[in-house]
Amino acid sequence: MSILEIIILIGPFVWFLFSLALIKGWLAMPNFFIQNKPNPLRISVIIPVRNEEKNILLLLKDLENQSFDHEQFEVLVANDNSSDRTAELVSHFSKECTYALKLLTLTNEPHSSPKKRAISQALHQSKHEWIVTTDGDCRVGKHWLAAIASFQQQTQARLISGPVTFHDEGNASSRIQIVEFASLIGSAAVAMFWERPNMCNGANLSYSKATFQAVGGFSGNENLASGDDEFLMHKVAARFPGEVRFVKSTEALVTTEAHQNFRSFYQQRRRWASKWKHYQDWKVSALAIFVFLANVSCIAGVLLFSFNQLSGLVLASMALLKFSSEFIFLSLVLRFLGQEKSILLIPLVQLIYPFYVCFFGLAAQGKGYEWKGRKLQ
Known part of the structure; x- marks a missing residue:
């Protein structure tokens, strides 16, 4: 495994551990x-x-x-x-x-x-x-x-x-x-x-x-x-x-x-x-940056694979790490919310989510937006 492949896997691996921690916390609550x-x-x-x-x-x-x-x-x-x-x-x-x-x-x-x-x-x-x-x-x-x-x-x-x-x-x-x-x-x-x-x-x-x-x-x-x-x-x-x-x-x-x-x-x-x-709390800002970078790594993996710079095994490993524990966590939350019918759409959302996070992370750098018929800052 190349150094590039190892670097690309870091984000999904940390996300996997993060999702496991969320599962543990949700069940303990x-x-x-x-x-x-x-x-x-x-x-x-x-x-x-x-x-x-x-x-x-x-x-x-x-x-x-x-x-x-x-x-x-x-x-x-x-x-x-x-x-x-x-x-x-x-x-x-x-x-x-x-x-x-x-x-x-x-x-x-x-x-x-x-x-x-x-x-x-x-x-x-x-x-x-x-x-x-x-x-x-x-x-x-x-x-x-x-x-x-x-x-x-x-x-x-x-x-x-x-x-x-x-x-x-x-x-x-x-x-x-x-x-x-x-x-x-x-x-x-x-x-x-x-x-x-x-x-x-x-x-x-x-x-x-x-x-x-x-x-x-x-x-x-x-x-x-x-x-x-x-x-x-x-x-x-x-x-x-x-x-x-x-x-x-x-x-x-x-x-x-x-x-x-x-x-x-x-x-x-x-x-x-x-x-x-x-945000004034650096930990909250750090979490937002982590979420952004973890999803950027997924997009980077797909792009590298399409240019033959990443093996199919590494891409599959990324998907397994990113989506497995996350799927379990989302299923638990949706059941609590009484939204069991939405569980079947989790895989689709997981595929869209990295692009969604990156898009809005970049869009938020601009100034102003509309809300309730008003232009706000």
Whole structure:
């Protein structure tokens, strides 16, 4: 075996070991079940919205069906200059729902990103100590708040991240997105279990108001359109080590719509990928670079093989190392998320993924992207 072949194999081999570690971490992380004990926690649910007339009532009705005591939570819908009927629908629903529902009109903050501005202003107007955030296009189960409250009561965590997945629309597009997103949710969950949090998702995030204020909220990155979830989590993890947790419970699951076209998918993933260069924790940045380089090595292997610079045996070894343990890990996460039908598409996603990672890793180096009808930096 040549030196070149050995170098090319390093990336897939390290990835194989990394995926094995993720499998071990995922299996070691216990599933959480709601404890039927009196829970005094009072919750303020914050929902930033912009033009969500097609979705917002579905979420508000999900909250109407919560098993958690309706006297113990309020819902604040932070309307970010919607030009459709979002505000009208929320206002009308507030007159008939059995929980406290408020529609907030945001004031202008020129140096703050829209979503961070929405969350910050809603948080300052909230009545309760525990904050839960989700998005206007999400759906939640009837025990969602009960699961979060029970988990917080048991663990006393300062910040809790919950599972998120896409609706299975029965087509290849949504299922490919489900698989890709499961890799992010699963690896983020294991990292929190290891007390090395790196990622989370604002569609299912909760924390105490005191914790938010203790770390200065979104200060330091308020101008960045993305990161209302991850940058805050990193600050909490640095200030309060071991107090960032993932609730591994299907009762705490949040679902959202898969992207219907490549343009919206591209804009979101570019927005996500743009965050890595702003991370303050070198370990999180190093992980992003490792993922990028490991996938670059796979593409390099294919190119070298096509020019007869790499043997078929080495290419097959790369594929086995890269895909075997990764397939097992993704299967475990998808089963937990109730997305067993997407398991069959894992091999396809694995073939696409190296090109996907490299493409968005490079695309994120540019400036600006579109989101919710706005051009953001």
